[in-house]
Amino acid sequence: ETGVTQSPTHLIKTRGQQVTLRCSSQSGHNTVSWYQQALGQGPQFIFQYYREEENGRGNFPPRFSGLQFPNYSSELNVNALELDDSALYLCASSLGWGASTEAFFGQGTRLTVV
C-alpha cells in the first residue's frame, strides 16, 4: 500500500454533469499530481499542486480544475462532462518535486460518463 487513497473508487455520471474526485496524499507529502488514463493508453498528466499552488499543467481544457488543501489532500473537478472523459483518474503524491522524486500512486477513480 502506498498510503495514497482516492475516493470514490467508481463513479457513473451523465454527460454535462460535474464531478469531484478526491485524493488523500501519503503522510508528509506536499505535492500531488493528477493523471488521466484512458483505456489502452498510458496515464496523461493533468496538473500538479505543490503547497496549495498549481505549479504545472498538461494539455487539458479549463473545465479540468483542482485544489490542494492545507493538509495537502487534493481535489480534481471536471465540469461539463463529455463521453471522452471516461477514464481512470490517478493521483500521485510525493515529497516535493524534481528529477529524483518518487511518486506514489493511489488506486484510482474509475469514471464512466454516459
Next chain:
Amino acid sequence: RKEVEQDPGPFNVPEGATVAFNCTYSNSASQSFFWYRQDCRKEPKLLMSVYSSGNEDGRFTAQLNRASQYISLLIRDSKLSDSATYLCVVNIVEEYGNKLVFGAGTILRVKS
C-alpha cells in the same frame, strides 16, 4: 509523434523465457527515467529507475542510452506473476514542477 513510444505487444512468452522491451522518448529535456508495472485495472507501481550505467534488480535489468533517447527493460526467467503491462516513463522537470510522461505500455503475458 508521441513523447514516449513503446511496442504495445502483447508479448506472449513461456515461463522461463527472457523478454526485452524497448522504448524511445523525444524530449531531450527528460531528466530521469523509470519502468512502471501496471496490473489489470490497478494503479501503476514503480518497478525500477533507469540509469545510464545500467541497473539490475534481481531478474530485471534496465538500460538508458541518452544519446539515442532509448530505454530498455530485460526480464530473465519470466514468471507467471510477471504478466502485466509495463510502462516506460520519463520525468520532465520544468521551472516550477515536474511531470511524468508515460508510454502507452507493453503487455506481457507469461504462460505455463
